[in-house]
Amino acid sequence: MTALASIRDLSVTYRGDGIEVTALKNITIDLHAGERLAIIGESGSGKSTLALAIAGLLPLSSKIEGSIEWFSLPTLDAVERRTPKSHSGQNLTPLLGRDIGFVFQDPSASLDPVMTIGKQIAEVARTHLGLTWQQAYAKARTLLERVRLPDPDSALRAFPHQLSGGQKQRVAIAAAIVAGPKLLIADEATSALDTIVQAEIVVLIRRLVAEDGMTLLFISHDIALAAELAERIAVFRHGQLVELGKTAQMIDAPAQAYTRALLDAHIGLDAQPLLNRSGLNG
Amino acid sequence: MSLLTVSKLTKRYGRGGKTLAAVDDVSFHVEPGETLALAGPSGSGKSTIARLVLRLIEPDGGGIEFEGDDFLALRGAPLRVRRARLQMVFQDPLAAFNPRATVARVLDDPLRIHGVASRSERPRRIAALLERVGLAAGLAPRAIHEISGGQRQRVAIARAIATKPSLIVLDEAVSALDVSVRGQILDLLLDLQHQERIAYLFISHDLGVVRAIAHRVILLDGGRIAESGDARTVIDAPQSAVGKALVAAAPRLDRSRP
Amino acid sequence: MSRLRRFLRTPEAVAGTLLLAVLFAMALSASLLFPGDPQAIAGPALLPPFQDWSLPLGTDRLGRDVLAELFHGARTSLAVGLAAAAAALVVGAIVGTLAGFAGGLVDEVLMRIADAFQTVPGFLLALAFVSVVGPSLGVVVVAIALGTWTGPARIARAEVLSIRERDYVAGARVIGMHPMEIAFREVLPNALPPVLAMSSVIVAAAILTEAALSFLGLGDPNRVTWGGMIAEGRTVLRTAPFLSIVPGIALVLTVLSVYLAGEGIVETTAVRRGLS
Numbered sequence: 001m002t003a004l005a006s007i008r009d010l011s012v013t014y015r016g017d018g019i020e021v022t023a024l025k026n027i028t029i030d031l032h033a034g035e036r037l038a039i040i041g042e043s044g045s046g047k048s049t050l051a052l053a054i055a056g057l058l059p060l061s062s063k064i065e066g067s068i069e070w071f072s073l074p075t076l077d078a079v080e081r082r083t084p085k086s087h088s089g090q091n092l093t094p095l096l097g098r099d100i101g102f103v104f105q106d107p108s109a110s111l112d113p114v115m116t117i118g119k120q121i122a123e124v125a126r127t128h129l130g131l132t133w134q135q136a137y138a139k140a141r142t143l144l145e146r147v148r149l150p151d152p153d154s155a156l157r158a159f160p161h162q163l164s165g166g167q168k169q170r171v172a173i174a175a176a177i178v179a180g181p182k183l184l185i186a187d188e189a190t191s192a193l194d195t196i197v198q199a200e201i202v203v204l205i206r207r208l209v210a211e212d213g214m215t216l217l218f219i220s221h222d223i224a225l226a227a228e229l230a231e232r233i234a235v236f237r238h239g240q241l242v243e244l245g246k247t248a249q250m251i252d253a254p255a256q257a258y259t260r261a262l263l264d265a266h267i268g269l270d271a272q273p274l275l276n277r278s279g280l281n282g
Numbered sequence: 283m284s285l286l287t288v289s290k291l292t293k294r295y296g297r298g299g300k301t302l303a304a305v306d307d308v309s310f311h312v313e314p315g316e317t318l319a320l321a322g323p324s325g326s327g328k329s330t331i332a333r334l335v336l337r338l339i340e341p342d343g344g345g346i347e348f349e350g351d352d353f354l355a356l357r358g359a360p361l362r363v364r365r366a367r368l369q370m371v372f373q374d375p376l377a378a379f380n381p382r383a384t385v386a387r388v389l390d391d392p393l394r395i396h397g398v399a400s401r402s403e404r405p406r407r408i409a410a411l412l413e414r415v416g417l418a419a420g421l422a423p424r425a426i427h428e429i430s431g432g433q434r435q436r437v438a439i440a441r442a443i444a445t446k447p448s449l450i451v452l453d454e455a456v457s458a459l460d461v462s463v464r465g466q467i468l469d470l471l472l473d474l475q476h477q478e479r480i481a482y483l484f485i486s487h488d489l490g491v492v493r494a495i496a497h498r499v500i501l502l503d504g505g506r507i508a509e510s511g512d513a514r515t516v517i518d519a520p521q522s523a524v525g526k527a528l529v530a531a532a533p534r535l536d537r538s539r540p
Numbered sequence: 541m542s543r544l545r546r547f548l549r550t551p552e553a554v555a556g557t558l559l560l561a562v563l564f565a566m567a568l569s570a571s572l573l574f575p576g577d578p579q580a581i582a583g584p585a586l587l588p589p590f591q592d593w594s595l596p597l598g599t600d601r602l603g604r605d606v607l608a609e610l611f612h613g614a615r616t617s618l619a620v621g622l623a624a625a626a627a628a629l630v631v632g633a634i635v636g637t638l639a640g641f642a643g644g645l646v647d648e649v650l651m652r653i654a655d656a657f658q659t660v661p662g663f664l665l666a667l668a669f670v671s672v673v674g675p676s677l678g679v680v681v682v683a684i685a686l687g688t689w690t691g692p693a694r695i696a697r698a699e700v701l702s703i704r705e706r707d708y709v710a711g712a713r714v715i716g717m718h719p720m721e722i723a724f725r726e727v728l729p730n731a732l733p734p735v736l737a738m739s740s741v742i743v744a745a746a747i748l749t750e751a752a753l754s755f756l757g758l759g760d761p762n763r764v765t766w767g768g769m770i771a772e773g774r775t776v777l778r779t780a781p782f783l784s785i786v787p788g789i790a791l792v793l794t795v796l797s798v799y800l801a802g803e804g805i806v807e808t809t810a811v812r813r814g815l816s
Contacts, residue, residue: 042460043431165324194324194487199531221460224533251537265461266535267490269517274472274494338710362716370714377707380726392715441715 003071004033004183004215005054010066012049012058023049025239026066031183033071036209036216038230038247040223040262046239051187051219055102056094070094094183098128101176101214105188107168111160111175117144118156121175128179143174146211147204166197170204177208184209187219202229223262227251235259283350284311285448285481286335291344293330293505304330305341306505312449315479319492319513322502322524328485330505332453335483336370337361349448366396366445373454375434379426385412385437386422392444411440415470432463436470443474451483456491468495489532493517501525546808553804559797567615574608578764582608586780600769600783601776610790612764617794620677621747624684628742631685632692633728633735639693640700640731641723651697654690662687666749670758677760684749688742692735699731733809740802744795751791766791 012024024046031037031054041047052058054068070093094100104110112120121143122136131139137156144152147170160168169189177184186205190198206229209216220226226233227247234244235258243256254260293305305327312318320328333339335346337353346353348368356364372378379388389408393399399407409419415436426434435455442450452471456464472495474480486492492499496513503524509516520526547553570578582605587598589606597606639650657665666683673679703709704727712722753759754767766787773783 042462195489195531196323196527199533222533223461224535227535228533251535262461263535263537265465267464267488267494268535269490269493269529269532270534271490271494273514274468333710336710336714338713362718365714365716368714370711372707372711374707378711380708380712380730382729391712391717395716395718441711445715 002033003030005031005071006069007031007054008067008069010050010053010068011064012046012053013063014059015061015063020063023062023239024053027241029234029241029244031215031217032232033182034213034215035232036206036218036230038218038220038226038233039236040220040226040233041236042221044238045236047219047221047236048187049239050236051102051185051217054183054217055096055100055185057096057102095128097124097181098179099181099183101173101179101181101184103169103172103176103184103186103189105191107165107172107192108160110172111168113160115159116156117158117160117163117171121171121178124175125178139178140174143178144171146208147171147174149174164197166193166200169193169197169201173201173204173208177212177214180212181214183215183217185217185219188221189218190225191221198225205229224266224268235262284347285314285316285349286312286483287345287347288331288335289345289347291331291334291346292342293327293334293339294342303505305334307344308502308505308507309344310500310507310510312481312483314448314481315475316498317475317482317484317496319484319486319496319499320502321486321489321492321499321528322508323487323528325504326502326524327505328487328502329453331502332370332451332483332485336368336451337365363396366392367447368449368451369442369445369447370451370453371435371438371442371455373458375431375438375458376427378438379434381427383426384422385424385426385429388426388437388441389422389444392441396445398445407444411444412437414443414474415440416466431459432467435459435463435467439467439470439474443478443480446478447480449481449483451485453485454487455484457486457488464491471495487528489517489528501528547804550804550807552800553807556797556800556802556804559793560801563614563618563794563797566611567618570608570611570615574605574611578608578612579604586776588780589782589786597786598780598782600772601780606769606783606786609764609769610766610786613766613769613787614790614794616677616760616763616765617747617750617791620680620684620750621743621794621798623681624688624746624750625739625743627681627685628688628746629692629735629739632689632694633696633732634724635689636693636696636698636735637700637723637728637731640697641704641719641727647697650693654693657686658690660687662745663749663752666753667756667758670753675753675758675760677763680750680753680759683753684746687749688746691742692738695738696728696731696735699734700727703727703730737806740799740806743802744798747791747795747798 007027007029010024010027011022014021014023027050039047039050053064058064096102118137118140121140122133125131125136125139126133141152141156144155149155149167149170163171190201193201202225205216218226218230230247232245233247233250235242235256237258243250243254243259250259251263254263288311289309291305291308292303294301294303308331310318320331322328334341386408389411390404393404393407408422412419412421417433417436421429421433456467459467471482475482484492484496493513498511499513499516500510501508501516501522501524508522508524509520516525517529520529581603583592583595583599583603585599585601585603587595589598590596591598595605597610600606635650635654639647665687669683669686670679709722709726712726750759751765751767754765755771757771759765759768769787770784773780777784
């Protein structure tokens with residue numbers, strides 16, 4: 001199995017106002033090329049910090065230790081980026097937008113409210129692929145078709161507020177993958193959506209990742225959702241990696257008590273009702 | 283007699299010259315001590331119904347009867363007095379409190395407004411409320427933004443039960459919580475229902491949770507009732523299109539337990 | 541503690557605060573250092589500055605001690621500026637909160653009144669008011685506030701309109717809180733920060749308006765004001781320019797210090813809010 005990136009002893013500390021908060025402690029994970037890896041954790045587990053660290057999106061005030069080494073990526077001109085220094089001689093640095101696509105939880109926040117959908121996607125295509133505007137718009141239209149947006153032609157000219165939450169997330173995904181990134185990071189990308197739309201977006205992500213041979217990093221608080229999508233699951237808690245393993249093994253035979261607790265806390269459609277029916281005596 | 287009877291409730295919104303029915307001819311009832319769940323995708327009207335029932339917004343048509351009285355006819359002071367019996371817990375416990383508030387102030391307000399306890403007695407009542415929802419009484423002087431999300435939701439529940447309500451509207455009250463906290467909050471809600479015979483109107487998009495804690499469920503779609511009945515019967519074998527879609531979309535954890 | 545540290549790291553804010561502290565010290569010590577009437581004759585007329593060390597800044601046309609006048613004038617300027625700004629902020633915040641929270645007819649009426657006040661330039665309004673009622677310290681304060689309250693009112697209203705829709709306001713209604721209590725205890729305190737952010741500009745403008753009124757002879761005649769001093773020196777501008785220049789510089793420094801200190805405070809509190 002070829003590696004896409006290897007994260008070694010990564011620690012991230014947020015600094016502000018004289019207070020230091022350690023968000024990640026000595027994380028070591030290998031990202032395999034073409035795999036679907038889910039990062040699971042509750043609030044404060046550091047899962048989003050890991051996503052931001054990999055994407056080079058950590059705030060300038062944060063302190064980063066350890067390394068992220070990238071393989072099978074084109075060498076780039078030196079760009080000032082917030083990624084941990086690579087110790088290897090190759091010094092490959094991925095570029096967000098071109099080599100890494102990032103989908104955030106809130107699509108409204110990641111889309112420009114006064115720019116048309118078409119232009120937002122076309123701009124990414126122009127920046128990273130060196131296309132003309134005309135080619136970029138054609139590319140944007142293809143992408144909108146690929147993310148199954150109804151009526152892609154009119155969607156090109158639409159503004160974000162004219163779309164529903166699920167449609168906006170489809171546009172955000174289109175913009176994230178337009179430059180053909182090797183790695184797609186979805187940070188709670190379905191958490192703000194209702195169950196039906198969430199299921200559609202998960203289907204979409206799975207299909208796009210398979211078609212383009214992308215590596216997927218799926219950040220979620222929902223272990224059931226992650227289990228449906230990912231081949232490997234990493235469980236995070238308080239900034240530390242609790243357990244990492246193949247999905248089937250994590251679900252059926254978790255080694256750690258915390259993973260088991262997360263699994264037990266899931267309330268699925270087959271869960272034992274909590275309701276004590278004697279409470280109703282009317 | 284039902285605790286809450288909602289009949290032919292309608293709420294329309296004007297949007298770009300067109301009127302859109304957010305809630306369209308919805309009728310249901312809630313019995314004392316019962317949990318009725320309203321479930322559906324976003325835009326199905328479930329949160330609008332919650333706000334209508336609480337008189338946070340006014341309906342365009344229909345009636346709401348609460349504890350035998352025409353709830354929509356109440357205005358001003360009589361409405362505020364009656365609110366003691368009909369409470370709410372919001373989805374985001376941080377947004378549901380004044381950002382400057384302390385735990386004590388949040389719990390003091392309903393006790394003071396409804397004259398539940400005298401000024402000198404209130405600190406003791408606040409401590410008792412905190413203990414009732416599984417929190418330490420020492421939490422009272424803390425600021426709302428200092429405590430954890432799970433603690434906040436417990437404070438929200440404590441505030442809701444401060445005035446001994448007969449019905450609490452839970453608007454996605456466990457959706458934003460961490461899973462480990464969610465189970466504890468659900469246990470607390472069920473325990474309160476069992477002890478105090480409080481009825482819940484449980485608004486949720488999560489059918490798994492609905493099936494686990496609701497007696498009956500109403501599935502909503504586009505502001506209308508698509509399907510209703512016993513929670514487990516409906517969710518185990520949905521008949522409506524939206525019911526089937528919701529069940530199909532729920533994430534499944536296939537565990538082969540040892 | 542950290543807020544103070546951040547404040548101290550902003551040099552212009554520190555400079556403004558120090559300058560303002562000096563001005564306050566001047567105002568407070570005026571009757572201690574210069575007891576008696578500053579408008580009394582203290583020496584020969586039109587004595588230039590730095591000639592007689594008992595009268596360091598010299599005397600004016602009538603032989604009054606310029607330094608004593610400057611100290612007593614600081615008192616009037618600061619008092620009127622702060623009082624007028626405080627009145628404008630309080631009235632503006634209350635009106636804006638009522639309009640934004642009540643909505644409907646109340647909002648319409650209050651905002652049309654605000655429109656009416658805003659169509660007349662603030663200074664003309666103050667001028668007219670003082671001319672009609674007659675000059676005294678209280679009237680000048682009211683006159684300046686009349687032309688200033690609309691700004692805070694509009695900002696408070698805009699803020700209240702957004703806060704009104706928040707869950708915690710709905711939560712307050714659900715527990716049966718009276719609308720007036722919701723408006724003034726729950727909503728208003730949270731709408732204040734952007735209103736208070738205007739306060740430095742409002743105080744500075746109020747000090748200037750007061751000076752302008754005094755310059756036109758519409759200040760309290762029983763008090764020394766910098767505007768009055770400038771007007772006084774105007775008649776002998778060619779022969780004794782220092783009589784206008786000294787209070788003019790005092791005015792510039794006051795306005796500048798109020799502005800710098802105010803901005804510094806707003807900046808540090810804003811950063812804090814952004815973090816938490």
